Amino acid sequence: MIGAIFSLWYLIHGLKKIYNTSTKATIKNKVFLIGVAISIFVPALMFSLPTDLFSNIFAFLMIGWVIIVPILYVFGIFMVSQIRKLRELLKINKEKAELEAREREAVLNSIRAGKLPKIENTIQINLLEKEQLHFITRATLSKITKRNGRKYITKEGRGDFWVSNKRVGFKHPASSFDIKYSKILSCDTYDTDDGLIIYKSGREKPYIFSIMQDNDIANVILSVYLNSD
Missing domain, CATH: 1.20.58 (Methane Monooxygenase Hydroxylase; Chain G, domain 1)
Known part of the structure; x- marks a missing residue:
C-alpha cells in the first residue's frame, strides 16, 4: 500500500x-x-x-x-x-x-482638410462636366407620411447613395434623383448614427437615408461642400 x-x-x-x-x-x-x-x-x-x-x-x-x-x-x-x-x-x-x-x-481629418477621396463611377451615373465622385454606398430611402394626425417614416426602397463635388444623389430603378449643393437647405444625422436627413429648397418633405456603412464619411464630405464659401 x-x-x-x-x-x-x-x-x-x-x-x-x-x-x-x-x-x-x-x-x-x-x-x-x-x-x-x-x-x-x-x-x-x-x-x-x-x-x-x-x-x-x-x-x-x-x-x-x-x-x-x-x-x-x-x-x-x-x-x-x-x-x-x-x-x-x-x-x-x-x-x-x-x-x-x-x-x-x-481619413476624416484628411477630408476636413480638403483632401477628398476620388472613386470610380461604378454605378454608371451620368456625371456632369468636371464632376468627381467621392462616395458611394448602399442606402435605404424613406419618407415622412401623415396618418390620423401622426407622422410615420415609410421606407421607399434601397439603392445607391452617392456624393460628388457638385451634388448628392440616390440611384434606384424606381426613384433616382440628385440634388445640387446650392439647393440643399440643411443636412444632418437623423434618429440613429446611420441616418441622414436632407432638406431641399422648394420641397416640404425631407429626404431620409439609412446609410449602410461609412455614414460619418458621407457627413464630413457633405459638410465640406455645404460649409464652403
Whole structure:
C-alpha cells in the first residue's frame, strides 16, 4: 500500500515536471502520459492491498479517484488553453478596432482638410462636366407620411447613395434623383448614427437615408461642400 502511494506521488511529481518544462507538449501527449501513470499505478495499488472487504472498498475509491483526477486534470488543461486563446483573440480584436478607429479618424481629418477621396463611377451615373465622385454606398430611402394626425417614416426602397463635388444623389430603378449643393437647405444625422436627413429648397418633405456603412464619411464630405464659401 505504501509502495502504491509512493509510486502515485512519484508519477504525479514527474508529470508535473514534464508539464512545466515541456511547453510545446500537446494535450494529446499529456493524456498519453496520464494514461501511462494510471497503467502503472493501478496494478501497484491492487497488488499492495489485502483482500478483506474494507481494503476492497478503499481500493475501489482509490481507483475511482485515480480515474477522475486525470480527467479533471486534462479538462483543466483544455480549459486553460481555450481561455488563453480567447484572451489572445480578444486582445487582437481590441487592437484591430483601435487601429481601425485611428485610421478612420485620420481619413476624416484628411477630408476636413480638403483632401477628398476620388472613386470610380461604378454605378454608371451620368456625371456632369468636371464632376468627381467621392462616395458611394448602399442606402435605404424613406419618407415622412401623415396618418390620423401622426407622422410615420415609410421606407421607399434601397439603392445607391452617392456624393460628388457638385451634388448628392440616390440611384434606384424606381426613384433616382440628385440634388445640387446650392439647393440643399440643411443636412444632418437623423434618429440613429446611420441616418441622414436632407432638406431641399422648394420641397416640404425631407429626404431620409439609412446609410449602410461609412455614414460619418458621407457627413464630413457633405459638410465640406455645404460649409464652403
